Amino acid sequence: MDTREKLIESTRELLWERGYVGTSPKAIQERSGAGQGSMYHHFSGKPELALAAITRSAEDMRERANAEFTARGTVLARITAYLRREREVLKGCPVGRLTQDPEVMADPALRRPVEETFAWVTTRLSSLLAEGVRTGELTIPDPAATATALVAVVQGGYVLARAEGSAQVHARAMDGILALLAAAKNPAAATTDPEGKS
Amino acid sequence: MDTREKLIESTRELLWERGYVGTSPKAIQERSGAGQGSMYHHFSGKPELALAAITRSAEDMRERANAEFTARGTVLARITAYLRREREVLKGCPVGRLTQDPEVMADPALRRPVEETFAWVTTRLSSLLAEGVRTGELTIPDPAATATALVAVVQGGYVLARAEGSAQVHARAMDGILALLAAAKNPAAATTDPEGKS
Numbered sequence: 001m002d003t004r005e006k007l008i009e010s011t012r013e014l015l016w017e018r019g020y021v022g023t024s025p026k027a028i029q030e031r032s033g034a035g036q037g038s039m040y041h042h043f044s045g046k047p048e049l050a051l052a053a054i055t056r057s058a059e060d061m062r063e064r065a066n067a068e069f070t071a072r073g074t075v076l077a078r079i080t081a082y083l084r085r086e087r088e089v090l091k092g093c094p095v096g097r098l099t100q101d102p103e104v105m106a107d108p109a110l111r112r113p114v115e116e117t118f119a120w121v122t123t124r125l126s127s128l129l130a131e132g133v134r135t136g137e138l139t140i141p142d143p144a145a146t147a148t149a150l151v152a153v154v155q156g157g158y159v160l161a162r163a164e165g166s167a168q169v170h171a172r173a174m175d176g177i178l179a180l181l182a183a184a185k186n187p188a189a190a191t192t193d194p195e196g197k198s
Numbered sequence: 199m200d201t202r203e204k205l206i207e208s209t210r211e212l213l214w215e216r217g218y219v220g221t222s223p224k225a226i227q228e229r230s231g232a233g234q235g236s237m238y239h240h241f242s243g244k245p246e247l248a249l250a251a252i253t254r255s256a257e258d259m260r261e262r263a264n265a266e267f268t269a270r271g272t273v274l275a276r277i278t279a280y281l282r283r284e285r286e287v288l289k290g291c292p293v294g295r296l297t298q299d300p301e302v303m304a305d306p307a308l309r310r311p312v313e314e315t316f317a318w319v320t321t322r323l324s325s326l327l328a329e330g331v332r333t334g335e336l337t338i339p340d341p342a343a344t345a346t347a348l349v350a351v352v353q354g355g356y357v358l359a360r361a362e363g364s365a366q367v368h369a370r371a372m373d374g375i376l377a378l379l380a381a382a383k384n385p386a387a388a389t390t391d392p393e394g395k396s
Contacts, residue, residue: 011257018300022219092298100290100298100362103217111361118361141377148367149374152354159353160346162297164311169346179339180378192370 002044006032011053016094020050020101020110051109057094058113059175062120068125074179075132079125081148083174094154122147122171139186146184153177202240209251213290218248218299235390248369255292256311260318269320273275274379277323277348281372282357287356287365294353320345331335337384344382 008030014023025046029039043049058146068082087093095117104110127148132138142144157170199207206229212221223244227237241247266280285291293315302308323345330336338344355368 018389019217019219019298021217062359079297093357096354096357096361097298099293099357100217102220105360111363115361115363122358128255131306137294139381142373145370145374147374147375148355148358149351149372149378152351152358152371153347153375154350154354155272155357156294156350156352156354157346159291159294159297159357160316162303163294163313165303165309165313172343172346173350174209175340176343176345177351177375177378179344180375180382183337184378198388 003032003034007034007039007042008052008056009050011049012057012094014051015050016057016097020103021096023050040175047107047110049105051113054095054098054104054110055113058117061093061095061117065121065124069128072080075128075135075137078128079181080178081124083150083178084156084171086157087170089161090169092158092162094119096158115146118151121138122151125150136186138181138184140184150177170174199229201236203245204256205232205237205240206250208211208232209247210255210292213248213251213278214255214289214295218301221248226294245305245308249311249385250300252293252296252302253311254359256315259291259293259315263319263322267326271327273333273335276377277379280323280358281348281352281370281376285356285368287368289365290356290360291353294385316349322347323348334384334386336379336382338382348375 007028010137011023011028014027014031017087018027024045025039027051028046029032029036032039034042039049045050047124064085065082069078071078071081073081095114098104098110098114102163104114122144126144127141129138129143129146133143153173153176160173161167161170163169205226209221211227212225217224221244223234223237224227224245226232226247226301227234230237234238237247241250241346245348252365262283263280266283267276269279271274271279293312296302296308296312302312322344327338328335331338331341351371351374355371358371359369361366
């Protein structure tokens, strides 16, 4: 990894662990092993470096979700894969946690990738639910609202898991939302249940 | 308000706006109008003051939820009141946001009220859902999991609303989860719909 890359990855880790306010240029230098001169050679300062780090975490989040959303299988199977994906739950969401950073939210450039990523995931989930309604797999009156609830439950699951210090709480929240989604399955549709549970 | 009270309330506001890491003793003194000597007369330092502030925010959250959970009406009406309660959405949840504070999570004393509050709300919601199953109002296979999902969607709603800078996103997440809950209503039960929508 070259120095620029090390700086970005170290900043991603620090933002994830400590947030923007808690991440000092000095801490970035220590974590990356880059000197002060080298850091300011590659980046004008903490905001520009944070933007590169946040943008990459946001891209990462989209890529993973996109792989799940475009996989083969029923709509419910793809949503289940998204909800049950293995996450580093106790570290929190690297993108979602930034919404608690007043400095990130106050800076339109830093906030943009956060806002766009959640809008993107929600829109994609909404299309997926609408597809399920169209094909008769699901009965969902308002796919956009349900998509928002799905993204929210993933994010809130992190909050509850961190509060309790247990990743199982996130898994339980996913169980709960999936049980509700299962009730929205159209009983007349001949869909297969990927987990063979219902 | 006496000085002790002003110190606690100022700390609550600052923790809500800026988190623990972002709240300095100096900022607390400025916000409360209390001098340094006065602050250290009432509290041994920032951790003790923060504990008083967090404990009060946690009690507040429980009291509000308790009022909604024990109100008259169907289980669904009471859960709807809890989910749709007016919240200062764009400020985030005063208790939930603390889970993103590494210092709060690392200190067992500061973390305890956060953990206990979410456990309490989840347990109460779970009992409420179980009551709905018992009376035949709802068909919910696992009330504890669904309760966890409900608390998670409220918390995640804050995250999404802050990301988009719009309180409507929280309302949309509530619409989405309530539509799923409505599908869990037992069609055979003679329950009344408090909103007259379905």
